[in-house]
Amino acid sequence: MEFATLEAPPLERKLVAILAADVAGYSRMMHQDEDATLATLTTHRTIIDDLIIAGRGEISGTAGDSVLAEFASVVDAVHCAVAIQQALHKANAAMPVERQMSLRIGINVGDVLVKDGTIFGDGVNVASRLEALAEPGSVCITRGVRDHIRDRGEYEFEDLGEHSVKNIARSVRAFRIMFDPNAATELGEVAATPEASLLSEAASNVPQDAIELEFWQSVQASGAVEEYSAYLDRYPDGIFAPLARERLAKPDILERPQPAPEGSAVELAFWDTVKESDNPAMFQAYLEQFPTGSFKALAEIRLAELNLTRDG
Structure with missing residues (x-):
């Protein structure tokens, strides 16, 4: 009697803009005051998650203080990242210094694998490496992302030079996006929807x-x-x-x-x-x-x- 061999379905591949973020100094903050840190993280995550949705992104994974999201548009990913940093800057202003929580964000555009709704692969690894390079409150991007948005004239960039990435043969050229943390970035056409109106308010006012x-x-x-x-x-x-x-x-x-x-x-x-x-x-x-x-x-x-x- 012969039995059919069951094969795992092929993994989906797609080209996306990947946003990787985590909280700077999270372990130190947890060590100092777990309850206060978790409360602040909950408030900040509400802002982050809602802005990703309003910016036409999709949250692919979360683990502790980290967030991984994908966007079909590089422009949307960059606008969303800047809007998040601006909204958190304003939210932090209402908190005591010891409770303020800053995010580091890295963005890459590349081919990824998809399994059970989660993206992974070299494209994600590069985005995570850029996030680690970013200063608290900033957004770090690859040359490919910079090339997609440089002609729009919306941002200036600081060249951070070449960086090696674990398990990636080639070095990665990194750039920091220059933006006004006290401004508020509109998230394109989504701003016309009720959901985006709420998110625009979140980006321009302390919750x-x-x-x-x-x-x-x-x-x-x-x-x-x-x-x-x-x-x-x-x-x-x-x-x-x-x-x-x-x-x-x-x-x-x-x-x-x-x-x-x-x-x-x-x-x-x-x-x-x-x-x-x-x-x-x-x-x-x-x-x-x-x-x-x-x-x-x-x-x-x-x-x-x-x-x-x-x-x-």
Whole structure:
């Protein structure tokens, strides 16, 4: 009896612009303050991911503090990279110096292999090497990328010379893109869509959630009654307003919460505040604010327990 030999499907190849990015000094920041670093990373990643989508890119992979994305257009990749750096520059301006997080970005154009939605190969390796060469807050590109965009007259370039790349026989000529970090780059035709309008605002203004989260975390850290009052004065209808009012109603329970293991930065801060409470209103406030949140099941169970105890 003969059996057919199963062969793996051939890997797809395509020519794309590859954007590789990671956070400068991430390990050091994690060593100093894991919770604060993860909260900042979550805020920054929201900006990065949304701008990649608005810039007609596709996120191919993420690992810790790194991002790998592909673009069908070299121009789109460069515009997106510059928009990301400008948006993060503004977001960092609202944070304490020790919380500021800078990105390094490398862009290459080349042939890549595709497997399970992830790109890899020499083209990716070169982009990653350029990212490692980039200064925090900057964008480093190959000669090929420079040649695609130089005639558009939108950017000037600093020649960084030839660099060797691991496992690549030829050296790579690198260039740094010169841009104004305080400006805002429009992402082409996408700016006409509702999604792009939101992203354009993110690129030109500090995210309000990030500012409010910073404020709330400082309030939580102090645990002082006057700090909760100050939060309500500034954000009377804020995300954490119900929690602040509840804490002020019972000042004896004010304490610094311990971080939860998962969820978005804003949701984590909210859950940190309510999870040890014996007041059903606290869990009801969480469910109203995050109806599909990571801790929905736990909140519903705890709410049911507290209501049963009260009814009993």
